[in-house]
Amino acid sequence: MTELHDRFGREFHYLRLSITDACNFKCQYCLPDGYRPDGKPRFMTLDEIRRVITAFAQVGTRKIRITGGEPTMRKDFSQVIELAANTPGVNTVATTTNGYRLAANAQRWFDLGLSQINVSLDSMDEGLFRQITGDGRQQLVLDGIEAALDAGYRRVKINVVLLKDLNAQQLPQFLDYIRRRPVDIRFIELMETGLGQDYFQKHHVSGQVIKQQLLAQGWREDPRGPDDGPAQNFIHPDYAGRIGLIMPYAKDFCATCNRLRVSSIGKLHLCLFTECGIELRDLLGHDDHQPQLIARLHEQLRLKGATHQLHQGLTGVTQHLASIGG
Template sequence: MSDLLDDFGRKFNYLRLSITDVCNFKCTYCLPDGYQPEGKPHFLRLDEIGRIVNAFAKVGTKKLRITGGEPSLRKDFTDIIRTVADNDAIETIATTTNGYRLEKHAKTWFDAGLRHINVSVDSLDPRQFHQITGENKFQDVMRGIDAALDAGFERIKVNAVLLKDLNDSDLPKFTDWLKDRPIDVRFIELMETGLHHNYFKAHHLSGDVIKSRLLAQGWLHQVPKQTDGPAQNFCHPDYQGRFGLIMPYSNDFCKTCNRLRVSSKGKLHLCLFTESGIDLRDLLQHDNQQDELIARLHEQLHQKKATHDLHQGITGVTKHLASIGG
């Protein structure tokens, strides 16, 4: 079957699959009041997840990231990893986690087939970490990252949302931390969402500020590979780790977009900041619906825009990043 292509010639080989929008942290930029359920949740079942994975694999998906909320809150999280790993067409299995269960489960998840892991660490100052996340779990998360290193993960990334007047002075701490650790630290520009306009105005800072500091300290801007995502990566001969910058407000950010999203309730999102999702769940109930599901995916790709509208302050239906999986 043919790969997923949009009308701008972009090929989509990367799926971000959310399995829950529940999170146990209260990050100020996402869920400052904690998770607020809207009625009884009806998240994708394991069999539905298997059908999504199979359909996307048939149309060229090579990388799949399991997201949330906090995906490890699902009791069947390890089974979900195995379900993805059972499909030989999926070459890279990744997840993004807040890391609070990582110390205990890193080896189990690795043995189930997980190979890449992103851990959210918005500050290396324990007090500031507590202030941003609402949870006093810094040491737990740090031990989790060490457990992931010991388990043998192929790639470990640490994500930090760049926040003016909160963690924008943390670069030296992260630099020291990367000296002897083969980890990628990625600063992600704060993105405006539907519920956080005032927070965005107070704390948004361009990633160019961090980029200038890195270049001044001798870090080298790496030439991106064709398979790379949107991050601009920087390396230094004296450091084992790397830095990455994700700057969604930069020019041509969407030009090389290669990812699609499916929400925890079975809606296809063509963009993180889309106006609406396309329901797939009616085609996830039986194995004999695969052809119809694939046809719907191809059809909907014609609706994908060339770029997001964040510069105009248009954030779509995304109330917060946990609702789609970031």
Template sequence: MHSPPTLGKVNMSQLQDSFGRRFHYLRMSVTDVCNFKCTYCLPDGYRPDGKPTFLTLNEIENLVAGFGEVGTQKVRITGGEPTLRKDFTDIVRIVADNPNINTVAMTTNGYRLQQHAKEWYDAGLRRINVSVDSLDPKMFYQITGENKFDQVMRGIEAALEAGFERVKVNAVLLKGLNDKDLPRFLQWIKNTPIDLRFIELMETGLGHDYFNAHHLAGVDIKKQLEREGWLYDLPSVDDGPAQNFSHADYQGRIGLIMPYAKNFCASCNRLRVSAKGKLHLCLFTENGVDLRDLIQNPSQRDELISRLHGQLAQKKETHFLHQGITGVTQHLASIGG
């Protein structure tokens, strides 16, 4: 993989909004299909809306090339479950081969990780986030609808052995479900170099009742960690809105993503493109803008870049979640979380 200029040397054409936020991170969904039925996301499982028309390899290559020319240096491949695509390894290779991209990451439920970690690493994937909402196999099954806890954990071990730069585990905080799991998670990362990230539950269009029943404020976890000697890490350019904490007695770190915290959106550095080619400036508040007509061939690059700059000028300062406005997003799987 090639090394682009450092983030300190800002490309004059780099994507920037009217609030001075610069965007070097693209979350690119390649499918909205998922084989898990997580209660906070797809409780009834994936329900296709007609025949899937997800981004092709050619469209992905042109999309990443366009974003790369306006300062994008990190691409996270998401879903749904991105590894359900039979050409997933080809997608990784296409992104990794772009000379402007220096970090290729993905978010996965981990069910294929054990068999393919080395293959994906060899293709250029360097960072992996695995969703593990509980270390109790019974609770894992209750939340995900799948009895695959042991399989996922073996996948995480395979990723660590494959040599990935960073392996993170994501857990959505759920009151009355996994909120008692913190001691078990802490014990796990005491001798395991995992970045554990607790994500505060966000309300979506389909989840009002679920949100009211299970929302747990991330700030409560933060206070508990501080009481137990965890120290706040100064943010790196890659962190975005995450607050990270380290402890001298632990090999792993903890990150908190608290969308209801004050000034959460101030450090926003990412944009999203859905599996059907729509640009989303935020997880919430808007329907997305179609880019698919401009990623059919490289000759459309200038027009694509112009549309990206035009849309960034309209990005709002905040997601308005704290005001109870969830926007039109029905579930996070539809645009990659």
């Protein structure tokens, strides 16, 4: 079956699949007032998730990242892992989590087929972590990272949203953490969303600041693999871990786009910051609809734009990153 591609020659092997927009942290840059559902949530059922994953796998998706909100808040999170891992064609199952359940479940999830974990950890300082996330369980998150390393995941990553006047000066602490740990630390530039314009203007700082510091200290770029995300990765012979930079405002950031998103309510998003989402749920009720679902994916990919329009301040309908899965 024909793999997914767009009119710019980009191929899409990577699906970011949100299974909930609920989260139990109150991160300043995402949900500063906490999760507030708009009516009764209508998140996809396990059967609907299975049909989405099956359809994407049939058109070339090799990597599934289970996202949220906080995806581990779903009671059937383990079943979603198992389902994705047992789908023919999918060879990588990953998740992004705030880590609050990781210490207790890292081994079990690994045994079910989860192979990569990204953990949000916006500061190595306990007080600043609490200030940014609205949660005081930093040690539990750190314990979860150690549990993931012990369990044998082939890649453990730490996500750090880069914030001017907060954590942007903490590169030395993060470097010290990965000197002997095979962990990727990824600094993610703050992105403007519909609800975060003032926060963006106050705290945005370019990842180029970190990049220049790394290059000055002898770090060099590590080439990106075909199924990797958008990070520019850097390695150093004296460190067991890597540093990654995700810089959505950088020139040609979208040129290597290889990922699509499906929201927790069953909408396809061709870009995090453009359109209101394409309805898939009308085709997720029965296995007999799979051919129409696949046809819709191909049809919509022909409409994908060349780039986002963040430089023009156009954030699309993304009110906060938890609403689509980041």
